Amino acid sequence: MTEKFEGAGPEARFEAYLEEGKFMLQRSTTDGTYIFYPRMINPHNGEADLEWVEASGEGEIYAATTTSRRTEQGGDYNIALVTLKEGPRMMARVVGIDPHEVKIGMAVTADIQEVEGTRAIVFQPAKGA
Amino acid sequence: MAHSLRAKTACIGLGMAGMGEAPGKNAMDLMVEATYLAARDAGISVQDIDGVFSATAVHSMPAMSLAEHIGVQPKFSSSSNIGGSSFMAHALNAAMALEAGIINVALIAYGSNQRTAGGFKTVSEPLPYEAVYKPRVPLTAYALTANRYMHEFGATREDLAQIAVAARQWANLNPQAFMQGPLSVEDVLSARMISTPFTKLDCCLVTDGGAAIIMTRAERASDGPHTPVYLMGAAMEHHHRMISEMPDLMHTSAKQSSQRALDMAGFSVNEMDSYQLYDAFTINTMLFLEDIGMCKKGEAKDFIKDGRIAPGGDVAVNTNGGGLSCVHPGMYGMFVMIEAIRQIRAGAGDDEGTRGQGGWLDNAKLSLAHGNGGVLSSQATTIWGHPDTV
Numbered sequence: 038m039t040e041k042f043e044g045a046g047p048e049a050r051f052e053a054y055l056e057e058g059k060f061m062l063q064r065s066t067t068d069g070t071y072i073f074y075p076r077m078i079n080p081h082n083g084e085a086d087l088e089w090v091e092a093s094g095e096g097e098i099y100a101a102t103t104t105s106r107r108t109e110q111g112g113d114y115n116i117a118l119v120t121l122k123e124g125p126r127m128m129a130r131v132v133g134i135d136p137h138e139v140k141i142g143m144a145v146t147a148d149i150q151e152v153e154g155t156r157a158i159v160f161q162p163a164k165g166a
Numbered sequence: 167m168a169h170s171l172r173a174k175t176a177c178i179g180l181g182m183a184g185m186g187e188a189p190g191k192n193a194m195d196l197m198v199e200a201t202y203l204a205a206r207d208a209g210i211s212v213q214d215i216d217g218v219f220s221a222t223a224v225h226s227m228p229a230m231s232l233a234e235h236i237g238v239q240p241k242f243s244s245s246s247n248i249g250g251s252s253f254m255a256h257a258l259n260a261a262m263a264l265e266a267g268i269i270n271v272a273l274i275a276y277g278s279n280q281r282t283a284g285g286f287k288t289v290s291e292p293l294p295y296e297a298v299y300k301p302r303v304p305l306t307a308y309a310l311t312a313n314r315y316m317h318e319f320g321a322t323r324e325d326l327a328q329i330a331v332a333a334r335q336w337a338n339l340n341p342q343a344f345m346q347g348p349l350s351v352e353d354v355l356s357a358r359m360i361s362t363p364f365t366k367l368d369c370c371l372v373t374d375g376g377a378a379i380i381m382t383r384a385e386r387a388s389d390g391p392h393t394p395v396y397l398m399g400a401a402m403e404h405h406h407r408m409i410s411e412m413p414d415l416m417h418t419s420a421k422q423s424s425q426r427a428l429d430m431a432g433f434s435v436n437e438m439d440s441y442q443l444y445d446a447f448t449i450n451t452m453l454f455l456e457d458i459g460m461c462k463k464g465e466a467k468d469f470i471k472d473g474r475i476a477p478g479g480d481v482a483v484n485t486n487g488g489g490l491s492c493v494h495p496g497m498y499g500m501f502v503m504i505e506a507i508r509q510i511r512a513g514a515g516d517d518e519g520t521r522g523q524g525g526w527l528d529n530a531k532l533s534l535a536h537g538n539g540g541v542l543s544s545q546a547t548t549i550w551g552h553p554d555t556v
Binding site: 048073074099102103104105116117118126128129153155 | 306
């Protein structure tokens with residue numbers, strides 16, 4: 038039982054995958070449902086039944102806001118909640134588009150980029166969307 | 167059968183200090199001043215307090231610090247922090263400890279000097295998986311919710327602004343409210359944009375303020391100088407910490423907390439004389455009107471039309487001016503409960519000071535005081551009642 042918890046915890050593992058250029062989610066080996074953020078145990082069933090799998094990177098904007106910021110500090114920026122194709126929702130930024138143009142329902146694709154100096158998952162409008 | 171905690175305890179005293187701006191005072195000063203005033207109001211000595219409940223933005227163990235400052239040795243204390251709803255949860259916890267005979271006199275207190283200390287500071291640690299995107303905590307979460315709400319239900323920024331306008335109209339009747347003066351929908355819409363769809367005037371004030379209440383068991387609640395206001399029901403629930411984990415941004419657990427509090431009280435939501443709903447942002451009032459059952463989900467924009475929740479309307483909401491126009495020193499929950507209690511005391515003929523015409527409701531006997539904490543995370547509801555409602 039305890040071997041399930043050996044080694045680095047889920048936050049450290051997620052960060053390590055990110056360093057490798059991978060966006061990883063956890064999936065229940067019991068029923069195949071996905072979770073995000075990464076956890077020690079599955080919040081849906083209380084079991085330690087989580088395995089790591091690579092995310093498809095596909096998602097859809099669930100909610101978005103443009104945060105006002107002075108131009109000299111980098112200007113206005115987007116913060117969004119993105120519903121992943123696999124089911125879970127996460128906070129992220131949509132980049133490569135005017136923040137005011139980010140709309141609910143927009144199809145987006147994940148990428149790994151620096152966000153103000155830190156490597157993170159960001160999203161861009163999906164090609165053909 | 168009535169719930170074992172129904173009307174077993176009452177608020178017998180309350181105090182507020184440094185509402186708005188209190189230069190030169192720190193959070194503890196304001197909390198102690200409010201505590202002293204609450205004890206005086208209850209006709210007891212501070213030294214009679216044997217249960218202490220507190221949460222603040224600046225103390226890691228506020229109940230311990232507060233007890234030390236006021237020189238009491240509590241038989242039970244709690245510094246449980248579930249954000250702005252902490253104090254409604256403290257009232258439930260105090261009722262449990264009083265009714266169990268563990269304590270005899272409970273103090274619930276809050277203090278903050280964040281306006282004079284330089285502005286809003288979040289209580290929150292950086293949240294993993296969110297902090298990297300630089301959300302403004304908690305503002306961003308509420309802005310996201312408002313964005314989704316407008317999308318799902320066709321509500322507009324004008325609808326949200328109506329909430330701020332109604333709050334200001336109540337504030338204009340209350341000399342203790344920090345913000346005074348006319349406010350129009352256009353004023354709200356044209357104020358500085360903070361995070362779409364919110365301008366500055368969709369957001370709560372950043373003020374100083376301290377607040378405290380004293381609770382005791384029903385059998386000794388009538389001994390004091392003021393009308394005892396009974397805790398008829400109380401309940402809490404939380405189902406997430408971070409906005410990205412909220413299952414559905416349109417439904418808060420205020421639905422569950424209010425229903426259980428009302429069940430304990432034995433009243434339906436429509437029987438309340440006032441509704442004090444924690445309005446950190448304009449969207450809060452819309453969501454909570456729906457979640458406590460005053461109208462269906464998505465229909466708050468129609469419910470509030472034509473000044474219905476403003477002074478003179480048929481549903482009295484946030485009668486002190488709310489967190490939007492009265493006072494909001496970081497956590498506003500104490501002031502929500504105090505307004506709920508004061509409306510009942512004023513209705514009973516106690517001297518609560520002068521307000522403009524309609525600022526004190528006629529013969530108010532039941533108040534719902536709803537607290538919100540975190541990012542729509544924690545919801546806690548209390549129902550307060552005049553002795554006649556027991």
